Amino acid sequence: xxxxxxxxxxxxxxxxxxxxxxxxxxxxxxxxxxxxxxxxxxxxxxxxxxxxxxxxxxxxxxxxxxxxxxxxxxxxxxxxxxxxxxxxxxxxxxxxxxxxxxxxxxxxxxxxxxxxxxxxxxxxxxxxxxxxxxxxxxxxxxxxxxxxxxxxxxxxxxxxxxxxxxxxxxxxxxxxxxxxxxxxxxxxxxxxxxxxxxxxxxxxxxxxxxxxxxxxxxxxxxxxxxxxxxxxxxxxxxxxxxxxxxxxxxxxxxxxxxxxxxxxxxxxxxxxxxxxxxxxxxxxxxxxxxxxxxxxxxxxxxxxxxxxxxxxxxxxxxxxxxxxxxxxx
Amino acid sequence: xxxxxxxxxxxxxxxxxxxxxxxxxxxxxxxxxxxxxxxxxxxxxxxxxxxxxxxxxxxxxxxxxxxxxxxxxxxxxxxxxxxxxxxxxxxxxxxxxxxxxxxxxxxxxxxxxxxxxxxxxxxxxxxxxxxxxxxxxxxxxxxxxxxxxxxxxxxxxxxxxxxxxxxxxxxxxxxxxxxxxxxxxxxxxxxxxxxxxxxxxxxxxxxxxxxxxxxxxxxxxxxxxxxxxxxxxxxxxxxxxxxxxxxxxxxxxxxxxxxxxxxxxxxxxxxxxxxxxxxxxxxxxxxxxxxxxxxxxxxxxxxxxxxxxxxxxxxxxxxxxxxxxxxxxxx
Ligand SMILES: Nc1ncnc2c1ncn2[C@@H]1O[C@H](COP(=O)(O)OP(=O)(O)OP(=O)(O)O)[C@@H](O)[C@H]1O
Ligand SMILES: Nc1ncnc2c1ncn2[C@@H]1O[C@H](COP(=O)(O)OP(=O)(O)O)[C@@H](O)[C@H]1O
Ligand code: SF4
Ligand code: SF4
Ligand SMILES: [Mg+2]
Ligand SMILES: [Mg+2]
Numbered sequence: 001x002x003x004x005x006x007x008x009x010x011x012x013x014x015x016x017x018x019x020x021x022x023x024x025x026x027x028x029x030x031x032x033x034x035x036x037x038x039x040x041x042x043x044x045x046x047x048x049x050x051x052x053x054x055x056x057x058x059x060x061x062x063x064x065x066x067x068x069x070x071x072x073x074x075x076x077x078x079x080x081x082x083x084x085x086x087x088x089x090x091x092x093x094x095x096x097x098x099x100x101x102x103x104x105x106x107x108x109x110x111x112x113x114x115x116x117x118x119x120x121x122x123x124x125x126x127x128x129x130x131x132x133x134x135x136x137x138x139x140x141x142x143x144x145x146x147x148x149x150x151x152x153x154x155x156x157x158x159x160x161x162x163x164x165x166x167x168x169x170x171x172x173x174x175x176x177x178x179x180x181x182x183x184x185x186x187x188x189x190x191x192x193x194x195x196x197x198x199x200x201x202x203x204x205x206x207x208x209x210x211x212x213x214x215x216x217x218x219x220x221x222x223x224x225x226x227x228x229x230x231x232x233x234x235x236x237x238x239x240x241x242x243x244x245x246x247x248x249x250x251x252x253x254x255x256x257x258x259x260x261x262x263x264x265x266x267x268x269x270x271x272x273x274x275x276x277x278x279x280x281x282x283x284x285x286x287x288x289x290x291x292x293x294x295x296x297x298x299x300x301x302x303x304x305x306x307x308x309x310x311x312x313x314x315x316x317x318x319x320x321x322x323x324x325x326x327x328x329x
Numbered sequence: 330x331x332x333x334x335x336x337x338x339x340x341x342x343x344x345x346x347x348x349x350x351x352x353x354x355x356x357x358x359x360x361x362x363x364x365x366x367x368x369x370x371x372x373x374x375x376x377x378x379x380x381x382x383x384x385x386x387x388x389x390x391x392x393x394x395x396x397x398x399x400x401x402x403x404x405x406x407x408x409x410x411x412x413x414x415x416x417x418x419x420x421x422x423x424x425x426x427x428x429x430x431x432x433x434x435x436x437x438x439x440x441x442x443x444x445x446x447x448x449x450x451x452x453x454x455x456x457x458x459x460x461x462x463x464x465x466x467x468x469x470x471x472x473x474x475x476x477x478x479x480x481x482x483x484x485x486x487x488x489x490x491x492x493x494x495x496x497x498x499x500x501x502x503x504x505x506x507x508x509x510x511x512x513x514x515x516x517x518x519x520x521x522x523x524x525x526x527x528x529x530x531x532x533x534x535x536x537x538x539x540x541x542x543x544x545x546x547x548x549x550x551x552x553x554x555x556x557x558x559x560x561x562x563x564x565x566x567x568x569x570x571x572x573x574x575x576x577x578x579x580x581x582x583x584x585x586x587x588x589x590x591x592x593x594x595x596x597x598x599x600x601x602x603x604x605x606x607x608x609x610x611x612x613x614x615x616x617x618x619x620x621x622x623x624x625x626x627x628x629x630x631x632x633x634x635x636x637x638x639x640x641x642x643x644x645x646x647x648x649x650x651x652x653x654x655x656x657x658x659x660x
Binding site: 160194217220227260264268271279 | 374486515544545569573574583593595602605
């Protein structure tokens with residue numbers, strides 16, 4: 001059924017995810033966290049991934065680097081299937097991919113000094129010369145805008161959330177990876193610090209030639225940094241397309257709903273009353289057919305009978321909907 | 330403005346002794362809000378928003394020192410005895426926190442918590458309290474309320490829990506509701522629903538409401554007046570349309586500019602505010618925003634700008650070089 005999913009994009013994908021399925025057992029039930037997701041990320045591209053809490057964004061990110069093994073599907077990184085790799089082979093590949101998390105303070109070991117935290121990936125990957133390690137640590141710390149002299153000897157609790165996120169970014173960069181998965185890197189930060197970190201990620205991307213998967217639940221944040229955006233709902237992709245195009249002319253009703261829900265800092269824009277009805281259903285028993293149908297204003301019988309597949313609704317824009325807002329046939 | 334405000338905060342300061350010395354969390358704040366009106370309080374984290382709301386509710390940490398007056402419905406809350414305060418907090422003054430789990434008891438069902446609150450403060454009997462609970466849950470948009478009464482908080486999603494916390498806060502028909510970052514922990518779609526819910530109940534009950542947030546986007550379409558806080562002080566205060574259209578304070582401008590805009594092109598660098606707010610145990614002599622302000626000049630480091638009246642009514646700001654005026658640099 002999911003065999004012929006489309007692969008939106010592209011010339012030379014650094015990452016290709018094919019029909020990925022990830023589940024968690026829960027008692028005698030199953031959480032269908034990711035149910036058949038396919039996507040490509042081109043070299044040097046930032047793909048934004050948005051969706052409400054619990055829709056499977058982090059699970060997808062973790063399954064990409066095999067921190068959670070998928071039930072089925074493939075993950076091709078630079079042409080090689082990570083799902084088929086084990087042990088050392090997998091560890092070597094993983095060095096080329098790094099993860100940055102939402103809660104920067106919790107993801108740093110509270111008892112270790114910043115210098116050691118950042119040097120740790122180097123030690124593990126066999127950089128033996130302490131001088132060389134020190135030099136690399138200094139380099140990345142300066143790159144993320146921290147003064148190495150002032151920082152390396154201190155403990156995580158001495159830093160604010162924004163500074164801890166800089167430290168996490170430095171740690172992710174120290175092995176000179178090609179690909180970084182940013183899982184809600186600014187969700188726990190204030191508006192002003194959020195802007196600083198988003199700018200920093202953009203700078204680092206240019207400087208280190210990175211490819212990014214940028215996960216967030218805030219559409220405006222995602223748009224600020226992404227070339228393309230993928231919208232996820234209850235374990236499935238609803239829509240994928242170039243950022244500007246997707247925002248200018250969303251095809252999937254869920255994308256439209258997310259856009260309407262963004263609070264606009266302009267007193268003349270009256271918030272649309274109750275744009276979003278209800279909450280997402282449980283991923284233990286997702287609705288038949290289109291998973292969004294229980295909240296969709298356009299749902300009809302076909303939506304509960306047939307699961308919509310991603311199809312091209314405008315050039316490079318793909319939506320999984322029987323009654324899309326644009327490009328209906 | 331002519332009828333006396335329901336709540337008026339007069340020259341309120343909160344000081345906390347800490348190992349690093351005295352911490353001034355709230356610094357000479359004046360605010361007011363009338364029945365049926367909504368006030369937004371905006372500022373970065375740590376600028377004193379929560380401490381101010383706790384000062385209003387008389388729920389400050391024990392070691393905190395409060396000065397000033399909090400006039401509510403003709404009484405100064407600062408001087409009320411504990412028993413009278415407890416009654417007021419149950420009936421006339423309600424609060425909703427960022428994390429609904431702080432106001433919900435994890436070991437009691439939703440029903441028990443709602444029914445007990447109603448029985449205690451409205452003196453309803455068991456049956457009437459249960460009926461009222463079901464009505465309230467339905468009013469805050471909880472489907473199948475009768476079944477939900479039997480559930481525990483952890484069995485609900487974050488959005489549902491916040492709805493329940495709001496139902497409990499509204500249960501005794503308060504005159505004033507303080508919502509401290511009620512949606513910061515929630516998704517955008519749920520955030521929109523909760524804000525709509527608060528606005529609807531506020532209108533229906535002609536209640537006064539204070540919404541605290543760090544997101545100017547949240548207050549823009551949903552408040553009558555906004556106060557911007559920085560380093561414990563109110564640095565700008567205005568009717569909401571004036572704040573956005575005639576903002577005077579560089580900090581307000583910077584806070585607004587830092588929000589990623591949905592209509593901006595991807596990869597446009599955001600105008601971030603550099604650095605952090607000052608350490609509240611080391612207050613600055615001049616304007617607290619001066620180390621981060623792109624308009625700062627010499628005077629700003631030496632003197633504290635007073636909160637002065639702007640030319641439109643109800644608008645005040647604390648800045649020597651207000652935006653879009655002759656004295657100020659235009660943006
Ligand atoms: N270890 C686990 N065991 C069981 N269920 C899990 C586990 N981890 C995640 N889930 C469930 O899988 C689904 C997807 O979770 P995931 O963390 O991927 O969502 P998310 O989109 O990242 O959400 P958020 O925005 O809250 O971070 C959710 O229903 C979640 O409760
Ligand atoms: N219980 C406490 N003891 C000492 N200092 C506190 C306490 N709670 C908050 N503070 C300090 O008071 C200042 C204002 O905090 P708060 O009102 O929580 O800010 P906001 O709600 O705007 O984020 C901060 O510097 C904070 O660290
Ligand atoms: S397939 Fe049907 S239910 Fe799903 S989004 Fe499209 S119209 Fe709505
Ligand atoms: S008083 Fe000076 S430093 Fe403070 S906001 Fe105004 S211009 Fe900036
Ligand atoms: Mg997540
Ligand atoms: Mg707070």
